[in-house]
Amino acid sequence: xxxxxxxxxxxxxxxxxxxxxxxxxxxxxxxxxxxxxxxxxxxxxxxxxxxxxxxxxxxxxxxxxxxxxxxxxxxxxxxxxxxxxxxxxxxxxxxxxxxxxxxxxxxxxxxxxxxxxxxxxxxxxxxxxxxxxxxxxxxxxxxxxxxxxxxxxxxxxxxxxxxxxxxxxxxxxxxxxxxxxxxxxxxxxxxxxxxxxxxxxxxxxxxxxxxxxxxxxxxxxxxxxxxxxxxxxxxxxxxxxxxxxxxxxxxxxxxxxxxxxxxxxxxxxxxxxxxxxxxxxxxxxxxxxxxxxxxxxxxxxxxxxxxxxxxxxxxxxxxxxxxxxxxxxxxxxxxxxxxxxxxxxxxxxxxxxxxxxxxxxxxxxxxxxxxxxxxxxxxxxxxxxxxxxxxxxxxxxxxxxxxxxxxxxxxxxxxxxxxxxxxxxxxxxxxxxxxxxxxxxxxxxxxxxxxxxxxxxxxxxxxxxxxxxxxxxxxxxxxxxxxxxxxxxxxxxxxxxxxxxxxxxxxxxxxxxxxxxxxxxxxxxxxxxxxxxxxxxxxxxxxxxxxxxxxxxxxxxxxxxxxxxxxxxxxxxxxxxxxxxxxxxxxxxxxxxxxxxxxxxxxxxxxxxxxxxxxxxxxxxxxxxxxxxxxxxxxxxxxxxxxxxxxxxxxxxxxxxxxxxxxxxxxxxxxxxxxxxxxxxxxxxxxxxxxxxxxxxxxxxxxxxxxxxxxxxxxxxxxxxxxxxxxxxxxxxxxxxxxxxxxxxxxxxxxxxxxxxxxxxxxxxxxxxxxxxxxxxxxxxxxxxxxxxxxxxxxxxxxxxxxxxxxxxxxxxxxxxxxxxxxxxxxxxxxxxxxxxxxxxxxxxxxxxxxxxxxxxxxxxx
Numbered sequence: 001x002x003x004x005x006x007x008x009x010x011x012x013x014x015x016x017x018x019x020x021x022x023x024x025x026x027x028x029x030x031x032x033x034x035x036x037x038x039x040x041x042x043x044x045x046x047x048x049x050x051x052x053x054x055x056x057x058x059x060x061x062x063x064x065x066x067x068x069x070x071x072x073x074x075x076x077x078x079x080x081x082x083x084x085x086x087x088x089x090x091x092x093x094x095x096x097x098x099x100x101x102x103x104x105x106x107x108x109x110x111x112x113x114x115x116x117x118x119x120x121x122x123x124x125x126x127x128x129x130x131x132x133x134x135x136x137x138x139x140x141x142x143x144x145x146x147x148x149x150x151x152x153x154x155x156x157x158x159x160x161x162x163x164x165x166x167x168x169x170x171x172x173x174x175x176x177x178x179x180x181x182x183x184x185x186x187x188x189x190x191x192x193x194x195x196x197x198x199x200x201x202x203x204x205x206x207x208x209x210x211x212x213x214x215x216x217x218x219x220x221x222x223x224x225x226x227x228x229x230x231x232x233x234x235x236x237x238x239x240x241x242x243x244x245x246x247x248x249x250x251x252x253x254x255x256x257x258x259x260x261x262x263x264x265x266x267x268x269x270x271x272x273x274x275x276x277x278x279x280x281x282x283x284x285x286x287x288x289x290x291x292x293x294x295x296x297x298x299x300x301x302x303x304x305x306x307x308x309x310x311x312x313x314x315x316x317x318x319x320x321x322x323x324x325x326x327x328x329x330x331x332x333x334x335x336x337x338x339x340x341x342x343x344x345x346x347x348x349x350x351x352x353x354x355x356x357x358x359x360x361x362x363x364x365x366x367x368x369x370x371x372x373x374x375x376x377x378x379x380x381x382x383x384x385x386x387x388x389x390x391x392x393x394x395x396x397x398x399x400x401x402x403x404x405x406x407x408x409x410x411x412x413x414x415x416x417x418x419x420x421x422x423x424x425x426x427x428x429x430x431x432x433x434x435x436x437x438x439x440x441x442x443x444x445x446x447x448x449x450x451x452x453x454x455x456x457x458x459x460x461x462x463x464x465x466x467x468x469x470x471x472x473x474x475x476x477x478x479x480x481x482x483x484x485x486x487x488x489x490x491x492x493x494x495x496x497x498x499x500x501x502x503x504x505x506x507x508x509x510x511x512x513x514x515x516x517x518x519x520x521x522x523x524x525x526x527x528x529x530x531x532x533x534x535x536x537x538x539x540x541x542x543x544x545x546x547x548x549x550x551x552x553x554x555x556x557x558x559x560x561x562x563x564x565x566x567x568x569x570x571x572x573x574x575x576x577x578x579x580x581x582x583x584x585x586x587x588x589x590x591x592x593x594x595x596x597x598x599x600x601x602x603x604x605x606x607x608x609x610x611x612x613x614x615x616x617x618x619x620x621x622x623x624x625x626x627x628x629x630x631x632x633x634x635x636x637x638x639x640x641x642x643x644x645x646x647x648x649x650x651x652x653x654x655x656x657x658x659x660x661x662x663x664x665x666x667x668x669x670x671x672x673x674x675x676x677x678x679x680x681x682x683x684x685x686x687x688x689x690x691x692x693x694x695x696x697x698x699x700x701x702x703x704x705x706x707x708x709x710x711x712x713x714x715x716x717x718x719x720x721x722x723x724x725x726x727x728x729x730x731x732x733x734x735x736x737x738x739x740x741x742x743x744x745x746x747x748x749x750x751x752x753x754x755x756x757x758x759x760x761x762x763x764x765x766x767x768x769x770x771x772x773x774x775x776x777x778x779x780x781x782x783x784x785x786x787x788x789x790x791x792x793x794x795x796x797x798x799x800x801x802x803x804x805x806x807x808x809x810x811x812x813x814x815x816x817x818x819x820x821x822x823x824x825x826x827x828x829x830x831x832x833x834x835x836x837x838x839x840x841x842x843x844x845x846x847x848x849x850x851x852x853x854x855x856x857x858x859x860x861x862x
Contacts, residue, residue: 013145016049019206025190030140036152037173043149051076059109067113086121091463094131098352110146116154123265124296125234129159130343136166156234236296262286268304272408280311294383295337300401300467309659312633326655331387333468345374368446372439388430395473395558396421398437402466406660415453417444422563452758474643474655478577483557484643487516492627493637506534507627513608514555526554529610533624536614552608584612584650619652637662673846683854687806690852692796695845700734702834707741707771709830718749721827726759737765767798
């Protein structure tokens, strides 16, 4: 037991039974008392005298009622009963108990239901032990006395040992008919020659069994009545043993019952995901997950989405996907491992401080650092070693898979870390790297961006344990480099169709060569290939030069020599890895190749256009079929991450990395566009390049970053402007349109304004404007994490290209600001705020016509 507690005579507390006080030398302030018994009526017999004694001494007694069994205390004048729901999981239950104990403060007494009943809610023995390890020290510190019961036959030896190590007093009760035996197992800082002997209860007296022969016979009779001793397995392990036995016996009613139980504790509690899992995950599927699971508990949202998506494809379209879907090869670190890590490192008090309103953001950095410095429990380390043995030296990807991730409405896209590991070196080196990666993902749950995201969606007090999805990186070794041929993000609903001939229902893909990081992250100075699946060769470029300019020039891959995720220029990769299937991914730029030959540079110059893949393989029809099948299964548009493996003929097999419901700005009826608006009443008018479906909004405020002033700011001033802009946007609830040069949310200030998404999360419309100064060009990063943030927050998006024939933009048509710019600093001058509450602008968009106009509705239409 950690901590010190000096026992003085006035620290003594009576159990209410003089005989038990005599055996134990009384209780002490700070004692946690655990009664181990299979019969709760025996626990109840000892509780009542304790309550009477507490009442006589004027103590406040709280009864924590969480069990499914009959109440331990029905009515007692000294007792205040507090019902607590354990069905919500370990986190919410433990947090609630912690808060109650802190609220009632020092000196309160507690009586609790049987800890064994928590197994019915959590289905894991490990977390019962962790609950006690968290709560017992807090009770001790606050000078309380608390009583608990548990049935030792329902718990593993590991859990029983942890509870015994943590508590101050532990007592066993054995019963054989009317023969009752009481045996203290532990009494911290107390000892007598007979204290830990079995004591026979006889007419209220507790007599130690001092004759060893009598004790042996008594023990033998108890064991005979109880039957042969069974190995004490964790409740979790027993659950899956029962599943296997039910399947072997073909007991269909029991199989259905157990399947429901496993789905609840391992897959999801979210109703819509549960319904999908019931349709598509069999008991065989669940046992296969269990075989690859480290720890117990839920596998989290990301892993659940990936598994359900695979099952939808293989069940609903087996003729296509049995042959063209790569075999599944993922492992899982379950949520209970995350909690075990926190408890093992004594971080629960810090987590509780962070959960308060005042500590939500301020306590997070210290907790994050403590997580990064934490150590793993020995039983987890041994399982991680086994996991690495399975993958050998293939690279792996450690991905967050929290409870709330990738569900309906909350993707958490990019909020938590994913870590690539080259997985090179001896076993200890690889294990150390894996542990570091896991700590990094755990710690990312305390990042500012993730916490603000949760807060904005009302999720800051919801249980959010971090599970992990560990995947073999799909790809091939090419000398020192390892990478897949291609990777991408596919969406089944294209709300960013840039051509009116495109069908939004056909879907869209954002495709890159190499690792998929460049497909999901906003790329600086580089571009993914964006294709509408119904017209994949139609690109949003005016000419070939522009097509090459806005293509991919850098490839993300794993460098086995530096053992890092690296970015390699296309030309350098071509020289280092000629065995990559270049002819399937790109085309030779003959003019550039001729210039290179003149300069003495060897080899052709490739451009990653992906046209051969589109024209000569089944890539587009297979991806379209994949998205259609998944949308039908989910009954909702989907967002899918995948990698491609090309065979010797250039035909693709898909490796499904992730699937989630696509966050879509809700459909509205067809918007009524004005037939004609005078130029003087128009802010902008564009065809294509907007997102959000049909739009009809009254704009009460326009916040605009002046590109001409922004271009004069230095690097630091641009970041200062981004922070100041966030403050301005939080000043009002007015419907706001934000307009700025280049890319919002970029990490390169020369390409746009480097705001965090949290700064702009409350705007209604986000506009990116192509500016002639520098490279401030909108990035149509459909499928990126920034895009996910926009659609989840229901923010309409517009990209304006004033130099193009399809776009007109007149910022000078906005009304003047109230404060003249010359009275402000240069940073303040760059931020123009136009108040329009009295005469709002109207933003109207028709997704079918691919037309969007922002105008002053009072202007006469002719």
